[in-house]
Amino acid sequence: MVRTRLAPSPTGKVHIGNFRTALFDYFLARQSGGQFLLRIEDTDQERLVPGAIEYLLRMFKALGITPDEGPVLQEDGTITEVGSCGPYYQSARLDIYKQHAKELVEKGLAYPCFCTVERLDEMRKAQTALKQTTKYDRKCLSLTKTEAEERMMGGEGCVIRIKVPEGSTTFCDAIRGDITFDNSEVDDCIILKSDGFPTYYLAATVDDQLMSISHVLRGEEWISSTPKSLLLCKMFGWKAPIFAHVPLLLGSDKKKLSKRTGDTAVEEYFNHGYLKEALINFVGTLGFNPSADQEIFTIEELIEKFDLSKVNSAGAILNMEKLDWMNRHYLMALSIEQLAERAQGFVSADLTNILVQRALFVERSRVSRLTDFDVAIAPYLALLPYDASILVWKKADAADASAHLQRILTLLTDIDENIFGTVDLLEAAIKEYITREGMQNGNTLWPLRVALSGQEKSATPFEVLWVLGKEESLRRIEHAIAVLQ
RNA sequence: GGCUCCAUCGUCUAAUGGUUAGGACACGGGCUUUUCAAGCCUGUAACGGGGGUUCGACUCCCCCUGGAGUCACCA
Numbered sequence: 001m002v003r004t005r006l007a008p009s010p011t012g013k014v015h016i017g018n019f020r021t022a023l024f025d026y027f028l029a030r031q032s033g034g035q036f037l038l039r040i041e042d043t044d045q046e047r048l049v050p051g052a053i054e055y056l057l058r059m060f061k062a063l064g065i066t067p068d069e070g071p072v073l074q075e076d077g078t079i080t081e082v083g084s085c086g087p088y089y090q091s092a093r094l095d096i097y098k099q100h101a102k103e104l105v106e107k108g109l110a111y112p113c114f115c116t117v118e119r120l121d122e123m124r125k126a127q128t129a130l131k132q133t134t135k136y137d138r139k140c141l142s143l144t145k146t147e148a149e150e151r152m153m154g155g156e157g158c159v160i161r162i163k164v165p166e167g168s169t170t171f172c173d174a175i176r177g178d179i180t181f182d183n184s185e186v187d188d189c190i191i192l193k194s195d196g197f198p199t200y201y202l203a204a205t206v207d208d209q210l211m212s213i214s215h216v217l218r219g220e221e222w223i224s225s226t227p228k229s230l231l232l233c234k235m236f237g238w239k240a241p242i243f244a245h246v247p248l249l250l251g252s253d254k255k256k257l258s259k260r261t262g263d264t265a266v267e268e269y270f271n272h273g274y275l276k277e278a279l280i281n282f283v284g285t286l287g288f289n290p291s292a293d294q295e296i297f298t299i300e301e302l303i304e305k306f307d308l309s310k311v312n313s314a315g316a317i318l319n320m321e322k323l324d325w326m327n328r329h330y331l332m333a334l335s336i337e338q339l340a341e342r343a344q345g346f347v348s349a350d351l352t353n354i355l356v357q358r359a360l361f362v363e364r365s366r367v368s369r370l371t372d373f374d375v376a377i378a379p380y381l382a383l384l385p386y387d388a389s390i391l392v393w394k395k396a397d398a399a400d401a402s403a404h405l406q407r408i409l410t411l412l413t414d415i416d417e418n419i420f421g422t423v424d425l426l427e428a429a430i431k432e433y434i435t436r437e438g439m440q441n442g443n444t445l446w447p448l449r450v451a452l453s454g455q456e457k458s459a460t461p462f463e464v465l466w467v468l469g470k471e472e473s474l475r476r477i478e479h480a481i482a483v484l485q
Numbered sequence: 486g487g488c489u490c491c492a493u494c495g496u497c498u499a500a501u502g503g504u505u506a507g508g509a510c511a512c513g514g515g516c517u518u519u520u521c522a523a524g525c526c527u528g529u530a531a532c533g534g535g536g537g538u539u540c541g542a543c544u545c546c547c548c549c550u551g552g553a554g555u556c557a558c559c560a
Contacts (some may be wrong), residue, residue, distance in 0.1 A: 007560090008560090009559080009560050011559090011560080041560065043559090043560080044558095044559055044560065046559085047559065047560080113558095117557090117558070120557085120558085121557095124556095124557090128486085131486050131487080132486090132487080133486090133487050133488075133556070134487090134556060134557095135556080157558095159558055173490095176490070176491090179489070179490080180489095181488075181489075182488080185487075185488050185489090185556090186488095187556075187557095189557090190557085190558050192558090193558040194558060195558075197558085199557090199558070199559085199560085200559075200560050203560095204560090219554090220490070220491090220553085220554065221553095221554055221555070222554095222555090222560095223489060223490060223554075223555080224488070224489055224490090224554070224555045224556070225555080225556095225560095245490085247490095247491080248553075248554075250553085252496095254552065254553075255552095255553070255554095256553080256554075282497095285497080285498085286497070286498095287497090287498095288498095289497080289498055289499070289508095289509095291499085291508090292498085292499040292500080292507065292508060293499080293507070293508045293509080294508080294509090295497090295498095295508080295509050295510085312497095312498080313490075313491060313492095314490095314491050314492065314553095315490095315491075315552090315553065315554090316496090316497065316498090317496060317497080318496090318497090319496045319497050319509095319510060319511085320496095320510095321496080321510055321511055322496075322497065322509070322510040322511080323510090324510090325509085325510055325511090326510090328523090332523080363522095365522055365523045365524095366521070366522045366523080367522095393519075440519095441518090441519055442519050443519085444519080445519035445520090446519045446520070447519090448519085449519065449520065450519095450520085453520095455520090455521090456520065456521080457520055457521035457522080458520070458521065458522095459520095459521080459522080460518095460519080460520085460521095461519075
C-alpha cells in the first residue's frame with residue numbers, strides 16, 4: 001500500500017520545489033490507489049508564522065491537489081482534520097516524541113546532553129579551524145545516569161542526542177540507487193530539544209512510522225541527513241520507508257532556487273497569471289518526462305504515467321519561457337466562459353460584460369498570462385487616439401482608405417444584427433462583399449481593422465467587429481472617416 | 486575543507502550496448518495572411534575530458550574536471 005506525505009513547516013509561502021514534491025507524492029499515491037497525506041511540521045516554535053497553515057491549504061486547493069488525510073480547510077474558513085492517524089500537527093504529538101526519545105535513552109541508544117549553545121559554537125569553531133568535520137564531541141556521553149539525573153533535578157536544561165554507532169549506513173534511493181555513509185560522518189544529532197519539542201529527525205521518523213508512510217519523497221538537500229533517519233528506524237526496530245530524493249529546482253545561477261534568482265512561491269506564479277493546469281504540467285514534468293515527444297499532459301495522464309524510477313537525478317533550471325508557452329497553450333484551450341472566470345482578479349473591467357468576455361477570448365492568443373489581459377483588452381473598452389496616417393494601407397492613400405471605409409460602413413449599417421453574433425459570419429459577409437464589389441482585401445481590411453482597433457497591430461477586423469458589436473463598430477468607422485478628412 | 490549527489494543542444498528532456506543522437510521552449514528561415522499573434526513546414530544547436538570493458542559505447546567501470554547539496558536546540 002502506497003502512502004506518501006507532504007510534510008511542510010508552516011513558515012509562510014509554498015515553495016515551488018515543495019509543490020513539485022507534493023505533485024510526485026500525489027501522482028504516486030493516486031496511481032496506486034494509495035493515500036497522500038499532509039502533515040504539519042510545526043516543531044520550530046521560533047519560525048511559526050500565523051495563518052501559514054490556512055494559506056498553505058488554500059494554495060493546494062487552488063492547485064486542485066487535495067490530500068486524503070490531514071488538515072482540511074472548510075468552506076467557512078475553519079480547519080478540521082481528516083484521517084485516522086492524527087493529530088497531523090506535530091506540535092500536538094509532543095508526548096509521542098518524548099516517549100520515543102525516552103525509550104532510546106533507556107535502551108542506551110540516546111543520551112542527555114547539557115552542553116550550552118555557546119560551548120557548541122566554540123567547539124565547532126575549533127573544529128573548523130582544524131579542518132575537521134563539525135560534529136558533537138560527545139562530552140556528555142560520559143555522564144553517568146545518576147550524574148545526569150542530578151543535573152536534571154537541579155533544573156539544568158538538556159537535550160537528547162542519539163548515540164551514532166560505528167559502521168556505515170546504506171540505503172537504496174528510489175531515484176539514485178545505493179548511497180552509503182560512514183557513520184563516523186554522522187553527528188550525534190539532537191532529537192529532542194530543551195523546550196521539549198523534537199527535531200525534524202525524530203518527529204519525521206516517528207510520524208512516518210506511525211502514519212505508515214511507505215514512500216518518503218523529499219528534496220535532494222535531505223540526502224545527507226538520511227542516515228539519521230535510517231539509524232533512528234534501526235534503533236526503534238522499524239523497517240524504514242522507501243526514500244526518494246528528487247532533484248533540486250535551480251535558479252538561473254544553477255543554485256538552489258532562491259528568492260533572488262526567481263519566484264519561489266506558488267503564490268507568485270498565480271499572481272503572475274499562470275493557470276494551475278500550466279503550473280501542474282510544467283512543474284510535474286520537471287525532472288520527469290513520461291514521453292519522448294509529448295509536452296502537454298493532463299494531470300490524469302501524469303498520474304497514470306508517473307514512474308519514480310524514471311525521475312531524473314540532475315537538478316533542473318526553470319525554463320520560464322516554456323512555462324509561458326504552456327500557459328498560452330492552456331489559455332487557448334479555455335472557453336469564453338472559462339476564460340472570464342479565470343480572469344477574475346486580473347482584469348479591472350466588468351467580467352460579466354459580453355464585450356469584455358469576447359475581448360478576452362479574442363486576445364488570448366496574443367498574451368501569455370492573465371496579467372497581460374488588462375492592457376490587451378483596453379483598446380476594445382475605449383478607442384485610443386491614433387494618427388490618421390496609420391489608417392492608410394501601404395499600397396493606397398488617404399482618399400482610398402476613406403472610400404473603402406465608407407463602403408464598408410454602408411454594408412455594415414445595412415447588415416443584419418445577427419451577423420454580429422459570430423466571427424465567421426462577419427468574415428463571410430465582408431469577404432463576399434469585397435469580392436462582389438471587386439475591391440481588394442488589403443485596401444479594405446487594413447483601414448477597417450485600424451479604424452476598429454485604433455492600432456497597427458491587432459486582431460482581425462472580423463474579430464474586433466464581433467467584440468465591439470454593431471453600434472460601437474459603426475461609430476469607430478465613422479470616426480476614422482472623419483479623422484481622414 | 487569533510488562527506489554526498491550530479492553531468493546529452495542556451496534551457497527542459499528522450500535514448501537503458503548498435504539511432505543520420507529524437508522531441509519541446511527559445512532563436513533563424515519559410516508558408517498562410519489585411520497587421521500582430523496563433524497555426525503549419527523548416528534550419529542552427531548537445532553526448533565535459535581521459536582511460537578502460539566490448540565486435541561495438543551517450544549508455545557499464547575507473548580517474549580527472551566541473552557543478553550542486555549538506556555539515557544548527559531550522560526544517
